Amino acid sequence: MAVRRLAPDDVQPSQFAFSAETESWVKAQIAKYPEGRQASAVIPLLWRVQKDCGGWLPRVAIEAVAERLAMPYIRVLEVATFYTMFNLEPVGKFYIQMCGTTPCQLRGSDAIKAVLKKRIGEAGHVSADGLFSWLEVECLGACCNAPMVQINDDYFEDLTPENFEALLDDLAAGRPVKIGSQAGRTTSEPEGGPFTLTDESLFDGSRVGAWKARFAEEAQAKAAKDADERAKAEAEAATKQAASEPKPAKPDSGRAIETPAADAPAQRAAAGEEPIPADKRKAAASTKTKRARKSEDSSGKKPDGDKTS
Ligand code: FES
Structure with missing residues (x-):
């Protein structure tokens, strides 16, 4: 970088x-900062004064800014000489x-520089008519549309x-010029026009809310899958439990399942047997009663179902 004097x-x-x-603009800028911090407005003030002075900063303008901000002159001069956005000539x-x-450079800035040298002269030199001067600078952040120049703003x-x-030629003649790409493309779209996001449905509103429906469908599918997995896990757990803890058999009230509850006349008739005559049934009953009494005598308990005292 050249020495800046x-x-x-x-x-x-x-x-x-x-x-x-400019005076009222300066007051508004200074008012943005708290009392005692007016020096923070130094860069905006220098920028504004540079515009008012035809694009560069004379010594008297730098001094005027220092005085307005109550800063030592050397401190404002340091700022003005540090930033290349400030022109000192x-x-x-x-x-x-x-x-x-x-x-x-890869896209042809050397050829642009050759035009500048031919039309204006060396860098930093103002053309004889006072219209043009130029400087080579580092990246201006428009590399997609290289090569490029900045003219004023x-x-x-x-x-x-x-x-x-x-x-x-147009600038020298005062004709209107086109700012931005000189090759006809819009901003930094690809050469030859855009080749992505060209689907009209992206911009006509027909897809509005489509993303919401997708999320709802995904949530529904996930809920169904979760329920399925839960049901499977429960079935597996039940099978395991049944294998390790079999259910107790139904109580049979103390009767042998295969044994008929009573030797009833209807059962004998269904089995094709003769009914037991009344006298034999009486004898059998008295034998049962005697057996029960005997059992009571030996155990001191009454047989089940015996209501006698
Ligand atoms: S390299 Fe030229 S604008 Fe970035």
Whole structure:
């Protein structure tokens, strides 16, 4: 980087004053900062004053800013000489910053530089008519549209020696010029037009809410899958439990399942047997009663179902 010094005395103006419009703008800038912190407004003030002075900062303008912000002059001078956005020497009406960093160089910035040298002269030199001056700078952040230049506040991109010469002709003649790409593309879309996001349905509103439906479907499918897995896990657990803990058999009230509850006449008739005569049934009953009494005598308990006292 070149040493940055103030312009020679013979080009320095002898006085500077804030215009009425700049004065009220300066007050508004200073008011943004707390009392005692007005120095924070130094860069905006220098930038505004540079515009008012035709694109560069004379010594008297730097001093005026220092005085307005109650800063030592040397501190404002440090800021003005540090940042390359501040020009310390006069520039042309159209101040051209040409990017010479790798992407722009690979795309032809050397040819653009050759045009500048041919039309204006060496870098830092103001053309005889006062219209143009130029400087080579580092990347200006428009590499997609390389090579490019910045002229005053605007970018001019996709330059070729031909379209750049035509651009300089238009500026010199005061004709309107097209800012941005000089190759006809919109912003930084691909050469030849866009080839992604070209589906019209992306922009006509027909897809609005489609993403919501997708999330609902996915949630439903997941819930069904979870329920399925839960049911399977429960079935498996039940099978395991049944194998390790078999259920107790049904109580049979103390009767042998195969044994009929009573030797009833209807059962004998169904089995094709003769009914037991009444006298034999009586004898059998008295035998049962005697057996039961005997059992009571030996155990001291009454047989089940015996209500006698
Ligand atoms: S390299 Fe030129 S704009 Fe980035």
